[in-house]
Amino acid sequence: MKINGTHHRTIWPDPANKEEICILDQRLLPHRIVIEKLRDPEDAITAISDMYVRGAGLIGATAGFGMYLAALKAPESGFSSFMNQYSDALGNSRPTARNLKWAIERVNREIDKVQTVGEKREKAFATGCEIADEDALFCRKIGEHGVALIAEISRRKNGEPVNILTHCNAGWLAFVDYGSATAPIYAARDAGIDIHVWVDETRPWNQGARLTAWELQQEGIPNTLICDNTGGHLMQHGLVDMVLVGSDRTTHTGDVANKIGTYLKAVAARDNGIPFYAALPSSTFDWNIDNGFDIPIEQRSENEVTQVMGLDATGAMSNVTLCAPGTKAANYGFDITPSRLVSGLITERGVVDANRDAIHKLYPEGAGTGKSEFQA
């Protein structure tokens, strides 16, 4: 989507050298727009683990291109063992988003279909590009399906602005383009529907404050940044019409793993009779886990809680410590919203109830399959 009026994706092969993969380094946004180049397979692992890139869809796309960079480096003799070792290392770079291993499995499946190392390298590149293009397409389709939910609320409000609360960043910065939770928002804007977004700051990494507020501003979407604890109050006072979030992994039974704090928003939404939707492409479904509480929950550095990065008075990027030395912190990255609290899932194939029967009806291919079985 747009940065200063110009269209961007979050990841793309360098037009001048396809053996280099460009990414927006999101650690410095919104204050610094820095493009980094991934040249080695290790670069992709670092980009994911250190959150240069983040968000389920973008993690998956980075993994896809990471597998390509590995194929370029893999020796002719020992290609497969090199790729297997890299698949494991890349797959362990972050534990929660399903898209990561989904992308790795898909590239490995595709390169197994061709024989020579040269063909495998070309196939890995083509699959990396396909994953990225599909991510953007599926997110746009999520918007096409989700906009109807917003339009219905707008009709009920006689055109008054629809107030949507979102948590973390499930915007185009979390995918290749369009985003998941933001796609219906962008589609509503394009349809001329008046909307306003309450943006949870989303401690501790502040994806909402740093990324969502900025990307919505760049797209001309009215939005208000709020502290994470404000949403319940707004809901109690009729100031939220819909909660719309993303997902890092959703079980085929409808349990949603998303950024820490999402569950609390779902509880408050249910208590106030407000619809709570999760938006996700099919690459985020986990066909093998029945119970969301079996999804691995990432725990990150305490420093992300006790310290914060921002722009200081001199305009320099600065990291400051909030707490007394020796303060102990816990940093759980995600939580689980049980399907019973989810009004529906917005996918590239349509809006579906958050239950096994409905999800399997929409995706009859079911468990253990990847894009080659999922046609948009």
Ligand SMILES: CSC[C@H]1O[C@H](OP(=O)(O)O)[C@H](O)[C@@H]1O
């Ligand atoms: C649906 S992708 C965006 C998703 O990813 C975020 O986590 P992180 O920024 O740590 O990768 C958050 O859970 C968003 O909802």
